[in-house]
Amino acid sequence: MTGFGPHHVVMIDFPEPTVVSVNGVELEVFEAGRENAGRPIVLCHGWPELAQSWRHQVPALAAAGHHVIVPNQRGYGRSSRPDDVTAYDIAHLSGDLVALLDHYGYADATFVGHDWGAFVVWGLALLHPGRVNAVINLSLPYQERGERPWIEVMEEFLGGDFYFVHFNRQPGVADAVLDANTSRFLRNLYRKNLPPAPPQPGMVMIDLARAETPLGEPVLSDDELDLFAATFASTGFTGGINWYRNLDRNWRLLAGVDPVIAQPALMIYGDRDTIAPSERLATFVPDVEVVTLDCGHWIPQERPAETNAAILSWLGRRSPSY
Structure with a gap:
């Protein structure tokens, strides 16, 4: 596809997008396997990711007989980026996905989420259980609601420099640093096989954006990094960061909701991920x-x-027809 910027053209193998009006916003949506209508699977990216984060999964799922639907969620790519911070709460984000199903004429679908996309998929299954027939989430397990708002707890135990807290308590500060160092930040963030190291003081995302030398090995090819960097250079990071700024609002929105996920679920962890597995996952899922x-x-x-x-x-094991 063509990247952003007047002289910046990046080609990676991915479907062409369409822009769909849903839930008061426009979403940039990529599709594969339309011939498999009736077997929808919706892939939900995290932060700071894009629909193209699923580039390795889309062809495999389409070949396996699925209608694969991959939105750039609100705040990302050519999708709408509302100014109001509260436009990025779990009610809006899950509402976008429900409206996407309505657009394609589906009563329900299998939803796959990574990172923040997983949070949205867990929330979708709680708020709109009839629209979700199965959940597949990667990296971020179900987050137990607890008795106190999430950011409040993180601030107490992890401090004001923890990036979730910093994003909430110092709005605009990190956004500006990331926007000023887009390519370097993404290059330094998308790494694998990192050497073990104790946590450092300071705000990790700001430090990554300013670090001269990346650690470990790259996750993205040069072309892929160019595409991500060109896209975020065009959009900025604030839309995605606004998802973080709704965590305590989400905590309040989920107050009266049955916390148990009724759908069958697959949880995929990375054993070197900084996000810890949940010891109580099966209690809620x-x-x-x-x-x-x-x-x-x-x-x-x-x-x-x-x-x-x-x-x-x-x-395949959940449904023999797969």
Whole structure:
């Protein structure tokens, strides 16, 4: 596809997008396997990712007989980026996905999420359970709601420099640093096989944006990095960061909701991910199967073949027709 910027053209093998009006916004949506209508699977990226983060999964899922639907969610790519911070809460983000199903004429679908996309998929399954027939999430397990808002708890235990807290308490500060160092930040963030190191003081995302030398090995090819960098150079990072700025609002929005995920679920962890597995996952997701792959945080991009095999195997066992 063509990248952003007047002289910046990047080609990676990915479907051409369409722009779909849903839920008061426009979403840039990529599709594959339209001939498999009736078997939808929706892939939901995280931060700071794009629909193209699923480039290794899309052809495999389409070949396996699925109608694959991959939005750039609100705040990303050519999708709408509302100015109002509260436009990025779980009600809006899950509402976009429900409206996307309505657009394609589907009562329900299988939803796949990575990182923040996983948070949205968990929330979607809680808020709109009838629209989700199965959940496949990577990296971020179900987040137990607890008695106090999430950011408040993180601030107490992890401090004001923890990036979730910093994004909330110092709006605009990190956004500006990331926007000023887009390519370097993404180059330094999308790494694998990192050397073990104790956590450093300071705000990790700002430090990554300013670091001269990346650690470990790249996850993205040069062309892929160019595409991500050109896209975020065009959009900035604020839309995606606004997802973080709704965590406590989400905590309040989920107050009256049954916290148990009723759908069958597959949880895929990376054993070197900085996000820890949940010890109580099965309490809230009773019909869950867990797979752990030898990788870091960027699971579908670090271990594409193993990720695809885990997803397709699980789907096949959940429904013999797969």
